[in-house]
Each structure stands twice: as C-alpha cells, then as structure tokens.
Amino acid sequence: MRPVGIVGAAMTKFGRSETALVDLAALASLGALRDADLGEVPVDAIVVANMGAARLNRQTALASALVDRLCLYPAAAETVENGPASGASAVKVGVQAIASGMADVVLVTGVEKMRAVSNLEATDFVASLSHPDVEYIYGVTLPSLAGLFARLYMERYGVERRHLAMIAVKNHANAMKNPFAHIHQPITIEGILTAPEAVVNNPPIASPLHLFDCCPVSDGAASLVLAAGEIAERLGRPFVRVAGIGQATDTHAVHERSDPVDLVAVRRASERAFSMAGLTPGDVDVAELHDAFTILELAESEAAGFFPPGEAGPAVERGETSLTGRLPINPSGGLKAKGHPVGATGVAQLVELVWQLRGEAGERQVRDGGIGFACNFGGFGNNVVATVLRREDR
C-alpha cells in the first residue's frame, strides 16, 4: 500500500450560515487547496461527504456540483453518504484511491447545512437513520437513544451527571479558544448542574441527559487534501500521514446488541486503526471523539482503549482529558461546542488533528506530540470509522 499524507486542511466556521451549500463546501475546499499549495500537481479526484442535502437542501450529486464550482474538471468526483460517519468514510475512500495507485491527489470535503430546516425537522432527519420498524415508529430520536444508553451506562459504571457536566464544561472551554467553533459560551458546573437556576438553564432533553449534554444543530464544511507520500514529500513541507484507518459495524437496532452499552464497533474500528498504524492507545497524544452527547465522549474513550471501563469519569475529573492533561480529548470543543454539521464532522475532526500535530492550533494547542486519533461514530454506534494520524518528522 502506498503511504498517504494530508497536505492541506481547512474548515469554515461552524454555526448558522447564510452561504449556499456548495459555496460553503467550496470555501473549505479552497482553504485546504491553498494550504496544500500544490503548484502544478493536479487534483485527480474529489470526494464529498454529506448526509442530508437531498432532504435538507433539495440538492443531490454534490460532488459533481463542487467539482464544477472549483473548476477541477476532469477530476473524478463522488459523494459518500454514511450517516454521521460520512466524513471519515469519505476520507477513507480518498485514502484507498491513493493507496491503490488509482489517484495521486484527492480533495475530501464534508459539508452539511442543517439550519435550512427547523430544529424539529432536523431532529427528524437524523432520526431517519434509526431502524424504521422497531425504533423510528416509537418516536425514537438520536437524543432518546443516547438517553437510553446513558441511563444504563451510568448505572453500571457509577457515572454521575457531574462527570458528564465536566465534559461539557471542558469542551465549551476548548471551543472558546477555537474561532471555528459554533458555540462560544463559557459554562460552569454551577450554572448547568448545581445552582438553582440550572433547572431552567439546562432542561432535560432525554433523561438523564440535559441540554448541555447535547451537541447543537450546525451548518459547516471541512476539507482535507490527501496526497501520495512521495508527492507530499516533494511539496517540501511538514505533513501528517494517515497511519491507520479502521471501520466496523454493529446491529441497526440498539436493543439487539448482546450488551447495548458495549460500543463494539468503536472497539473494533479502533483496534483495526491502531493495528494498521502499528501503534497502541497509549501512544496517542491528542484525540477527537464523537461527542454528539457527553456520554459518548466518555464511553468512546473507554471503548477505544484509552481508559478501562468505568475509569473515564474519574479521569475527566482529574483533568486528564483537558488541554494540558495526559490525553487531551476534543481540544476543538468537540461536537458539543464546535458543532455537528453531520457530513462535515468526520472531516473536521481530522482537520483539528492536523492543526494540532503541526503545532498550529493557537491558544488551544496541546503539548507537542506526533500521534492523533479520531472516532467518527455513525448511526447510534452501528457504523464507526477510527483514524490514526502521525506527523512525519524529517
């Protein structure tokens, strides 16, 4: 397999955007192409990650539209829809194209405009990934699956609401240092949990989860330029290598898993990514996890192998996952505060890791390290892509 490097990375500010869908994708793409500074090296293919444009924005065939907006013809172009894991799946498609020798340079852009519809409609759009016959008809939404998961997980492992609140506080604090984040709002444990007004500020969404356990509904785009290792070296600047990618699936209906709180697909995807990279969870310097709900950051950090089951809560409490901790998790602010434009999320996680590994993350820069890990969690854990990035030091 040919080595693959990431030579360009960019994203738009997440939040509410008035920019048209394809223009939003073009903004991120042009940023990544500028960052890559390819010169005369052509882009062979573009891969667009998107989950809902057909329904949310009444537009299909986004990759064809983006290749046109960027005047990159005759580059190959295709769109990847893989639920909330579309972003990392699209990166995987790009990596495979280069690794196989079918392409030398691939532009991967994730984009989603969810604020084009009401919150109710956006929630229903995401809920359409649940099982239609045994979940959706009961009014199941993603927050409700997270609530069912959280209650059992918290009971079994002694996780308390304050542990989840600490994750929200940490990720909001990180997002304060991220100009691209959707939410710039510092919060405290008092304000969302212990003060009398917390009842009003932080109402229940799907018990035991409250408002500040849930990510916002966002618009945004993120983009990476991937290049074959020899091209990345020829460009002459430090780059980040895609060291490992792992993907795994699980049952569609959450209740059908032998243990509904065992994130088997996260564990298997992570094991595969680490195995491909020849690394272990202990080697990781910085991680971006898919905290669509605070409980997921906690549970994924255990399933990916960073903490034994039940140990992530105490680790968060000790500050081990903060910017200056042993393993900073979600320095970007995570989905919780950076935002979650679903198709863009998996790409944006890797954009953050590239910036962190290149030492370009500004105020939220973690201590110098060479290994990054991302978990892009599709469905409710039924389709997960894990990625390990490694800085090439030459």
Place this chain on the structure above:
Amino acid sequence: MTAEVCGARCTSCGTVSYPRHAVCPACRGESFEAVPIGGTGRVLTYTDVYALAIDYETRYLRLAIVEFEDGTRAIGHLLDPAPSLGKRVRTTIGVVREPGEERIRGLQFVPA
C-alpha cells in the same frame, strides 16, 4: 389471530430475531416464521424524552428497552408513572405514533 408486532423465528435453529433480518444472525438460515414479540419482562433502561419527535404533542415521551423472559428485547412506550431499572412489566399493544390521519400501533409496557 395474527400478532401486531412480530419477530422472526428461524425454522432451522429456532433463534428469534427482532427486528427481522434477511438471514438468521445465529445460523445464516433464510427461512422464518412470524412469532409475537412481547409478554412479560424487565426494564433494561428507559428515558423521558422532552425534545419530542415530529408527530408527538405530549409533554414528554417515556421510552424503554425491555428484556423479555425468552431473552429477546424491544423498544416501546413505557406507561408506568414510577419506572425503575429491572422493574417487571408486561406488554400491551396500542397507538404509538400518529402521523397525520394514520395510527401506528406498537409495543407498550405497563407494570406487571
């Protein structure tokens, strides 16, 4: 009488799947018979949903995953004013969603 909510029993190995799959998850058999899902069981987990899905106008919706005595599990509406993990419940069938004029019936759980 045909049950309103059915799982699929594999005619080769007897494993009951809910939801149905095209092949048996245990033996990869491809032949099934419909069997009713429900009976008595225990609440494995539950949630009170306040950010309601489209089609709902109640204040909140109480959802649960119940594990039945034969080991199968299902999500349904928990009609219990005092829910707790492990509590015994039994299944009834009722309206669980009303999109427009339609009335979709499904699993509801009440204290056993």
